[in-house]
Amino acid sequence: MKRLVVVGTGPRLYREFMLRRIGERYDVHLVIGRPAEWEAPYVSGVSVVPGMTADGIVAAVRAVVAQGAIDGAVDGVMTWAEDHVVDTALAAAAVGLPGPGPDAARACRDKHVTRSALAARGVPQPQSVLVADVAEARAVAEKFGYPVVIKPRAGVASQAVALVRDGEELADHFASAHRLPAADLRSPDRSVMIEEYLTGEEIGVDSVVRDGRVLPVFVSHKEMGYAPYFEETGHWTRGDDPLLGDPAITSFLTQVHAAIGYATGATHTELKLTDEGPKLIEINGRLGGDLISYLCHSASGVDPGLALAAVSCGDVPDLTRTRALCAGIRFAYPPWHETRVEEIAFDESGLPPEADLAVPLVRPGEVVLLPHKDLMEGRVAFATAAAATREELSAALDRALAALRCTWSPA
Structure with missing residues (x-):
């Protein structure tokens, strides 16, 4: 049985099923900010890192790997927690285990870095400009033409993201986007992005990546509400979704991951299917949130958590589909x-x-x-x-x- 370090767990309601299934296949050591609670039955060891700082996480993983001479070698380190994507990548690099690479992980966390990397490679995406104040935001919005999307540079779960239709709405929403914590940013004073609004269906594609090869696992379709916000009121997936085999989407995903240099791990990529082809909304360096991975297993029989565990240990994931439900x-x-x-x-x-x-x-x-x-x-x-x-x-x-x-x- 391979040994796997899991950094962070997240809400029990949304993550217990993945940790349970991984614990059945791997010898799991957990790095977490408190003593194990519901996680205890599924792990063999726990390192408590108060505050879950980057240095603390890296030191904890180093210690587990060093102890491997006695307990058995560590084969991989992984996370599905947004807050620890960069820290886990740093830890994997520090101990020589497979990972996305720290720079790629940072590119997933910092949406402006994502945009810059894709622009350098000519990967299709909306126009986007980083702004520092309302005056700059209005100038960019007028250049693009309303409506535009305002979003925080390092936000999660669509918080403070809104579709604005004029300068008054833009000013009203700017403060919310600007005050959202801008963790890990090199220039936190410029933390708001104004982007071109794209039309077309928005989908999410969860993939695992092994040595730079992108392997799509499932497609999630969104149900949205509460305009002008982008609240996901639901989502659904199908085990035999034809979009999984769409060459345009497969090629696009490869371009996106290559642009940021993402090597090994899991990603949740959101894209718009426009009349001009797929365009990137954002890429996250972890599996999709809520119960998206649970739905994938229900629809197809494929377990995204196990797929992530496999590539994190350098192995080929099992993506065999055993059912085709919605x-x-x-x-x-x-x-x-x-x-x-x-x-x-x-x-x-x-x-x-x-x-x-x-x-x-x-x-x-x-x-x-x-x-x-x-x-x-x-x-x-x-x-x-x-x-x-x-x-x-x-x-x-x-x-x-x-x-x-x-x-x-x-x-």
Whole structure:
């Protein structure tokens, strides 16, 4: 059994299934900022790094590798946590294990560096300019022509990203994008990007990369809401999605990864399918968030976490598809901008047979806010399902959320 260091875990709800399955195949040593809790049954060792600093993570991985002379050699190090993408790449490079490379990991974290690297290679993407203040932002927006997208340079989960249609809206949203923490940036004073707005379907492609070769694992299709924000109200995937074999998309992914020099690991690439072909929205140096990887396994039988573990140890991943279903997730939101939750639960008798998970995300007494420019987390519950077709899946998710029983009031 190979030994694998996993850096960080994230929310139990979204990551336990991956750690459990990896723990069945690998001898896992966990590097985490607190003593192991729910993770304990799936790991053989834990290194606690208070604050999870970059130096602390690198030192912890070095120590585990050094101890390998007694416990057995370490074969790989990996993470699926956005906050630790760069730190894990630094640790892998420090001990000579496979990884994306620190510069490539930084390029995934810093969206301006991504844009610059792709521009140098001529990879298709929207026009983008880094700005320091509202005056610069307005000048760029007028040059591109409204509407434009405003986004923080190092944000996650679409926080503070908005579609703006005039100068007044741009000024209103600028402060939110500017004050978002700009971790790891070399010039944090210039932390806001103004970008051309692209039309077309937006998809996500999760891939594993081994020695520079990009292996697409699954495609996720987004359901969006709460304009002008880009809140993902749901997403779905299919085990036999024809886009996985589309040569234009495969070639595009290869270009993107080569442009930033990404060597080994996992990526979540978001792109628009425009009339001129695919164009990059962003690339993240980890697997997709929420339960996207869970849906991939439900739809195709492929486990993205195991695929990442394999390439992190230098091995060929098993991407054999054993089923061809459609699987999806849909989130529920409160009815008012500020909503106090009194009661919340799913009526199990109302759940369709295709439903898998039906989970409240808040508890009675909590106040929940709808998505807005400073917050992109207004979800109160979610349901997942799997079905033979996209139409059947959508109907099942409709029924599942209709089974959510809530009592709430304006806060």
